[in-house]
């Protein structure tokens with residue numbers, strides 16, 4: 001049965017929503033050439049709209065060539081109407097990666113999406129940011145409006161170096177920082193820097209964030225999976241033979257499993273890097289939001305010569321700023337700046353100046369303290385609703401960040417099961433989706449809560465529990 005949600009409170013009309021849903025499914029080959037569509041009456045009753053709406057949509061799709069009528073038979077998807085989107089086309093180059101991980105489409109209307117690592121857009125500090133933006137625009141020196149240097153604004157690098165030392169134990173001079181267009185670009189440039197005209201070999205945590213995995217794979221790197229347990233990467237499982245070019249880790253809040261790497265394993269990792277003469281690349285994307293105990297300091301602070309530290313403002317403030325950074329051992333700085341210049345000359349300078357003032361004037365610390373309270377509340381809402389509606393479930397990795405992992409004994413989150421959950425109007429993410437070696441995490445899902453209101457979280461868990469129990 002064909003089903004998708006429609007949202008009566010959305011700005012676009014029901015006709016437009018149904019049209020877009022069908023058109024996108026045909027373009028993406030989810031409805032394949034020659035497939036028979038349900039009758040207008042069936043589809044109308046399945047998605048809960050009037051039959052006239054479906055008839056109007058079918059007519060339009062017929063006129064545009066997406067559908068064809070076969071007399072005495074029904075309405076079918078027409079030949080030649082499949083067209084891979086850019087993301088899909090790229091995915092064929094990126095071995096084993098899903099296009100969805102490169103450019104995920106927005107969730108359909110009405111869907112409660114527990115997407116991980118999405119900050120609370122409703123709490124962006126608009127007033128302070130807007131005021132500083134106006135001041136910068138009116139009073140910044142003229143050079144701020146010309147081309148800048150690839151490493152970014154010195155004002156931002158200075159205040160950032162102080163912040164990183166105090167908050168994350170990162171030991172660096174501002175000269176070692178290069179501001180990038182998000183952590184995404186920082187990691188892409190790191191891959192180029194450390195692979196140098198050959199196919200990079202990168203040891204990655206398994207499971208690993210799909211975005212970063214995609215970046216590495218797209219750069220042509222060979223990925224060497226290293227298993228992860230509830231507290232992070234297992235150093236004894238690192239490649240024993242030829243050393244990788246670098247080991248990519250998220251030690252403060254592993255994605256997706258959420259573990260915090262204990263100091264013993266951090267030391268083992270650094271010892272491995274020294275022994276095999278490779279680097280550690282540390283992604284520290286959300287450790288400001290630690291709810292239990294104090295945030296563990298960075299690995300970079302343990303050995304600034306062996307660790308490249310990558311951070312981002314996407315989670316603390318907003319991903320739309322596109323500001324991240326890399327902290328590099330001095331010997332790599334010049335080459336990294338060069339790579340950054342070739343990539344896009346530099347990251348938007350006015351935004352960097354606003355951010356520097358935002359940090360200097362104390363708004364940044366205040367914002368983090370405020371958001372920690374908001375996320376703590378959202379996390380508690382999620383945990384308490386999970387305990388209420390899915391008492392058999394075990395919660396992992398909830399001590400920091402904006403997501404946690406739910407393990408449901410006896411349940412396998414197969415594609416079929418995920419589709420069933422989606423039909424209840426809720427989107428959760430199977431840990432298996434992030435796994436390189438499949439079959440170890442089948443009863444686990446990732447649930448991000450940062451961007452959802454407590455009401456959405458409560459409703460979403462209820463829908464999830466309904467989908468799970470209905471299938472049992």
Ligand SMILES: Cc1ncc(COP(=O)(O)O)c(C=O)c1O
Nearest residue numbers: 117182183184209285312314324
């Ligand atoms: C593990 C991890 N690190 C970093 C980022 C941030 O990337 P960016 O700074 O490019 O927004 C993400 C994005 O979701 C992520 O999942």
